Amino acid sequence: xxxxxxxxxxxxxxxxxxxxxxxxxxxxxxxxxxxxxxxxxxxxxxxxxxxxxxxxxxxxxxxxxxxxxxxxxx
Numbered sequence: 001x002x003x004x005x006x007x008x009x010x011x012x013x014x015x016x017x018x019x020x021x022x023x024x025x026x027x028x029x030x031x032x033x034x035x036x037x038x039x040x041x042x043x044x045x046x047x048x049x050x051x052x053x054x055x056x057x058x059x060x061x062x063x064x065x066x067x068x069x070x071x072x073x074x
Contacts, residue, residue, distance in 0.1 A: 012045035
């Protein structure tokens with residue numbers, strides 16, 4: 001649907017607002033999908049500013065730690 005928004009400058013603005021709204025809310029798959037499909041859907045409205053905003057789409061993950069149940073002797 002975004003490909004039908006005219007002119008390209010308005011399409012760029014709509015995409016920028018969407019990326020800012022979804023900052024830190026998407027998973028890895030959604031981030032990769034947006035990065036791969038962005039140039040095809042947006043055409044001339046896709047630029048480096050939108051690429052930089054796609055880096056912030058993925059939600060932060062907690063650091064995973066493992067508990068040591070029993071020490072082993074080597």
